[in-house]
Amino acid sequence: MTTAHTSGGLPGQLSHSLVSQRARSIDASGIRKVFDLAAKMKDPINLSIGQPDFPVPQSMKDAAKAAIDADRNAYTVTQGIPELIDACWKHLAKDVGWDGPGDHRSLIITSGTSGSLVLAAMALLDPGDEIVIPDPYFVMYAQLGKMTGGTVVCCDTYPDFRMTAERVERCITPRTKAVLACSPSNPCGTVLSGAEQRDLVDLCARKGVLLISDEIYDEFCFSDAREDGRCPSPARYSDQCLLIRGFGKTYGCTGWRMGYVAGPRAIVQEIAKFQQYTYVCAPSMAQWGVLPSFGVDLAPMVTEYERRRQMVVDAFAGVTELARPSGAFYAFVKVPERLGLTGHQFVERAIDRRVLAIPGGVFSRRDTHFRLSFATKPSVLAEGLGILRDLMVTG
Numbered sequence: 001m002t003t004a005h006t007s008g009g010l011p012g013q014l015s016h017s018l019v020s021q022r023a024r025s026i027d028a029s030g031i032r033k034v035f036d037l038a039a040k041m042k043d044p045i046n047l048s049i050g051q052p053d054f055p056v057p058q059s060m061k062d063a064a065k066a067a068i069d070a071d072r073n074a075y076t077v078t079q080g081i082p083e084l085i086d087a088c089w090k091h092l093a094k095d096v097g098w099d100g101p102g103d104h105r106s107l108i109i110t111s112g113t114s115g116s117l118v119l120a121a122m123a124l125l126d127p128g129d130e131i132v133i134p135d136p137y138f139v140m141y142a143q144l145g146k147m148t149g150g151t152v153v154c155c156d157t158y159p160d161f162r163m164t165a166e167r168v169e170r171c172i173t174p175r176t177k178a179v180l181a182c183s184p185s186n187p188c189g190t191v192l193s194g195a196e197q198r199d200l201v202d203l204c205a206r207k208g209v210l211l212i213s214d215e216i217y218d219e220f221c222f223s224d225a226r227e228d229g230r231c232p233s234p235a236r237y238s239d240q241c242l243l244i245r246g247f248g249k250t251y252g253c254t255g256w257r258m259g260y261v262a263g264p265r266a267i268v269q270e271i272a273k274f275q276q277y278t279y280v281c282a283p284s285m286a287q288w289g290v291l292p293s294f295g296v297d298l299a300p301m302v303t304e305y306e307r308r309r310q311m312v313v314d315a316f317a318g319v320t321e322l323a324r325p326s327g328a329f330y331a332f333v334k335v336p337e338r339l340g341l342t343g344h345q346f347v348e349r350a351i352d353r354r355v356l357a358i359p360g361g362v363f364s365r366r367d368t369h370f371r372l373s374f375a376t377k378p379s380v381l382a383e384g385l386g387i388l389r390d391l392m393v394t395g
């Protein structure tokens, strides 16, 4: 006898009734609508892509292929291969001065930066606990509460998109467990200065909350925001923050699903426990693949993105407000108020003219802006920017 399960699924109504409240509370329609529209577009000028437009460095491709050929295809230990953990520590020692695990620090390789974020939220948040995130936010941040039982509190950073200690302090309550900062930011490209980072560190220490720093775009920090040649990080002022970094955006290997998280051992150990029972480990061949990454010179790519950033700034000069991006490869552009359009409505008009961007409402409680990515060929970017500017001028 076959049951509903073994005969290939449940009738629609029944299966819908089995879906958890948690799943129901998550609405994926905003971004899905944009992708649906994109799928219907012929020959789009796509300014919505959130990954670098250069190929993965050859040394990394070779290392991944060699790992597969050498039969390094099995599970690794939960924390990640010791060779990669060691390379990450050496990089952090140079970059932020955290010289190895010491007595109280730890580091784990995760399945993407997303893996670090979700597992950190699981390790920290009980029902009713709060985590402060910036608004505008990376889309996943807004769901971290629903996924883990905690509550997300949005810190409004309009109009300059700086998540300053002053703005964050207003969001902290006795239930706050963590503050999640993202610099360079998705979707705004904002980079906090060292002084702003230090103020956040001091605030979090004073309030007894954990500062989580998502630095997935740390290598894409432009000359106007670099300090001592580096991207500012709160980790330079404290080793009590949770530092999350990734490889996907940096080296164009987003599909390899590689990230890492370092910080207070007591918290990283809990993250490791959740990894053991969820993802088990980051992909084995990708762990070997990213091993040579710290030797890759990214300067030519960063210079190129800095040049494209200037194209974006120049395109909108005099027609709308733009908080000049200083990192990542995004700009969060205001729809001129005189047009009387929401971000979604403006993007619909842009799509009618073949330009694909993402409405600000996908990343924010407000829908007054749109995000564009300049990780695309300069000729395509120039054409798209011309059309967007024209739409702003002529309506």
Ligand SMILES: Cc1ncc(COP(=O)(O)O)c(C=O)c1O
Pocket (backbone or CB within 6 Å): 050, 111, 112, 113, 114, 115, 138, 182, 185, 186, 214, 216, 246, 247, 248, 249, 254, 257, 258, 259
């Ligand atoms: C700010 C930010 N954090 C985390 C992620 C997730 O990155 P990953 O692909 O490494 O999971 C992204 C991806 O777009 C992002 O923009």
